[in-house]
Amino acid sequence: MATLEDYCVITQKDLEDIKDSISTQDLPTAINTIKEYLKKQDLVELNIGVTGESGSGKSTFVNAFRGLGDEEEGSAKTGVVETTTEPEVYLHPKYKNVKVWDLPGIGTQSFKADEYLELVQFERYDFFIIIASDRFRECHTQLAKEIIRMRKTFYFVRSKTDLSIEAEKRKKNFDLKKTLDIIRKDCENGLRKIGIEDPIVFLTSGWELEKYDLNALQERMEKELPQHKRRVLMLALPNITLEINEKKKKALEENIEKVAFLSACLAAVPIPGLSIYVNLAIIAV
Template identity: 80%
Template sequence: MEPKAYLHPKYKNVKVWDLPGIGTPNFKANEYLNLVEFERYDFFIIIASDRFRECHTQLATEITRMEKKFYFVRSKMDSIIDAEKRKKSFDQKRTLDTIREDCEKGLRKIGVEDPIVFLISSFELGKHDLNLLQERIEKELPQNKRRVLMLALPNITLKINEKKKKVLEENIGKVALLSAMVAAVPVPGLSIAVDAALIAKELRKYYSAFGLDDPSLQKLCRTSGKTLQEVKSLMKSPFHQGISTTSVLTVLGATAILISEDVVELCVSFIPIIGSVVAGGMSYLTVSKMLKKALNDIADDSRNVRWHQWRAQCKCKNDKNIQQHL
């Protein structure tokens, strides 16, 4: 009966609003956007589980007049496909094309000039048009909000997985630069301690973004029927059992980077200016190299976990079929 905001569980500055249905006496199309305070939203998703009605078109017209973006979504595709499967002549692609064309035709009849309809099932998010909808929204959002949108999306397809990886890669240079600036300060042990803390902080972001942190994995376990340990056994990253400055230092030490940084810091005490430059460069390379390697490993773990989840859900061993879902 009134607008309701739902906070994203990880990104508190992201809100999804569920708005009252349009076309009722209390929410007439020409008054609707003012009543729901349209200016607070970045874009609108107009959802229909059957045919789009004239009130939807009126709403789209009002949104356009106020220079906001909107997207038509035809929901409950799983129910429609299940019903159509009973027909002997069933062909899924033809069925989806027909539904899309019918929706577009109906929207043209009620005044939408160039309609684009996205077909989606909330129970099968990896199927149909979710990627296309996400790409369209991302393309039309201001640059400063695209990164937030990408990280906030559930990690449900391989395409989203790759895009998240690229978004997170963009921040590695900034973290490495901060590390280099600290390394130039001639205080023994400071650079290594800061590097470990910076890397640990970024790794936690990676695990959270890819849905591999413990709270996310526990939710996955509840839907997949697997234990947390079974899911974690699919992960190869050295940090999947826990992230701390100690675990970061252990990995750094195993790759002999820790020793190299100690040596460089010793040089700084003898040759201040040149040593500081060398220390900064060494620290930059250390942090950027380790974060890139860790990000690749975590992205691979995410793909592997998602792959096995789909195998279980699809109840099939045909990798080509699973690839289509992802």
């Protein structure tokens, strides 16, 4: 039986099969198949769990990832103290199948990674973002190791990078690239000391998400997601860097090219008005 994943990527073989249906004038089957592919692309869910210590910028990241400010309608609550006591889901304002979860803070004395993941229902997330606003601590590595044990993916994100940069700018020989490298290496070395081998840390700012390591983080997430979820991630990312905008354009063009291919096939069928009829049926999805 075909799975949802099978339907979410239209292959060249799929196109040829639909073309054959058109050429034999099995038009209802061809139209329904095209519409089914396009509909099921929009049913693919992406669930992202965002976690970290209280005050680390979790909620601001949840908002920024969805292209919202902290005070806009539908934004996650932010504050200097923990405002999230249980998993709260926030839908992407445009792509409702993208769900960003603001998870309760970690780092209390009684924190146990396995119990925490059970509490937040770890199985529903495609990946986790583990956020720290300064150095990563034992609670972060406990959580990371448990996520690995459960065969899930996570990313270490160091937030509030803009604040660190502002502090460093006061120094005489300030160099942005050098400063970012120092911050990143300090985080990675700290993680090695508490048991994480070959850590990768992405630097971000909730207030200036387009800066620092957003593109590198996006590329890593896209690379490690199943193929049928990559398009969903790409479309959901905020339009804040040239690289992301170019990838979004490419993702949208892929569907346009496939529909255009089928439209050309329809034009070859000698039935007056057929091409217009089928194209309208597809566009109506």
